[in-house]
Amino acid sequence: MLNVYEYFKKMQEDQVILYFKGEITNNLLTSLLQLLDDRLERKNEDLKVRKKVFSVLLECLQNIYNYQQYQPIPEEEAYYHAATLMIRRSTDAYYITTGNYMFRERVPKLENKIYKVNNMTPDELKEFYKEIISLQQPSETGGAGLGLIDMARKSGEKIAHAFDNVNDTYCFYTLQVKVPAKPH
């Protein structure tokens, strides 16, 4: 039998408050958001922090979802439809981490976007955000490329990311956003 206790202990140590693995569907998105909201409410988490964590999670999941709509991974490769989500609470922050497969060819463009956002001051991010929503045409992914900017603004910290090589076609993209919270 699989040693569930080992998995569980690891997650306890890492202060994981929510973990999910599987395909991100639309209905699931609503359930995950609801689940997180309930958890944070029960913990009596500060409203401001709760809303930030909720917004960041929402944008992360909708990014994954929209990307799958825009550039679908073929049905016969359902293995690569799986994604993961982890939310951790450390002493002074929440960490929202997502991981999903993506076509390797998309990496340079995305990496550039993250780099750009990570090197902006809060004021620059604000102006960049306003500039993008003022454009008439939504971007090719439908999400207008606003998700990353919004996450960076809500977090106030740099966005951590990694691209792990899987094979010639796919890589695994990990994104982590930190939301500072009062020490507990």
Place this chain on the structure above:
Amino acid sequence: MEILRIDKTDRTPSIYCNHEEGALEMSGRSIPENAISFYKLLFDWLDQYVQQPQTETEAIFNLEYFNTSSSKCILDILRKLERISESGAKVSVKWYFDDGDEDMQESGEDFKSLINLDIELVAK
């Protein structure tokens, strides 16, 4: 013009538009993955309203959350309202946010700086 009324869901706000009252109101969460298709009815209603607006229009945005997909639509709604104001009618906009919710307050300020309208930020 017909009254537009949409009930709120887990992911979309309630919407109330009444030509006679010169009222437009949305309240709740706006986090649909495809905001453009959700806001289509409201855009259609507003396009008609712009043709024959009341002398005074009041728009109320009372949102708990909105996603980036909705932000573009909200800006488009405000742009249509701006057009009414440019034609000489009075338009007032109230942007509500929970007291202490700096992000929602800042969003209101973002829109205010992009649109030439009297947008009042109201802490509740």
